Amino acid sequence: MATAASFLNPLLALLSLLLICLFPSTLASSPCNGPCNSYDDCEGKLTCTNGRCTDDPDIGTHICTGAGSPSKDDGCNPTGSMMCNGVNYPTYTCSPPMSSSTDAILTVNNFSRGGDGGGPSECDGSYHDNTEQVVALSTGWFDHRRLCFQMIRITTDDGKSTTAKVVDECDSRNGCDPEHAGQQPCRNNIVDGSAAVWNALGLNTDDGEVHVTWSMA
Template structure:
């Protein structure tokens, strides 16, 4: 997992693929890799993301392809993203 923002000018790039909108950093959102994104079939669906280190989990809404969750999720999962990528698992909620 890497952490990106979905607000204008943040590391998430342009507007979200699923709805063409920007989203605030307080929303629990996720962008999935192309294979899991499935051509948009998971758009707006909830998925559960679990930290492999802490065991904590959150539900997030799929809004984009290729990038990963917004900053709020790192706090909810207790992740230290300063180490770069962190191990997580996810499943459909």
């Protein structure tokens, strides 16, 4: 029996390795401070350092630390958590305080029918074409539809700016269901913009996330 076990153990290890190589898509991408084994395990432009997804110093991202990241002293702490695709995400009912230049992370969203935005926009119950400059705001900033149809100004770190209309909530409380296109809850500092917003700012949507500031237009 000992000989058989010694023979089987290497085979089982090899089989596990083959499964990981053949089916990498089953592994969920981790957000800031999420678990990782390699760069490919992390969302967007994050890198894997000491088993956790963090900002990549070679690229100069400021998603997890520094400007635009959720802060422990901004008065907005997680109110719970949600397990989504094997990763535990914090949930929020608040966002960092708004100002004349509010730090945020700009993400990209497809607001059209069948897009990655899931259901229709919260403000008008409609879908929006990718040529429209529209955004969704994290739950705290959306504030129970208070900013519906308001125009905001979004400014990049190099000074380019544009305006966009608030049409939806980037839900920081719920996710991982058909209504949210299977996506995890939003972080509490997200401005989720259409491709038209990214184009107006001269940004590449393939980057996925960039630091911006925003204010009421």
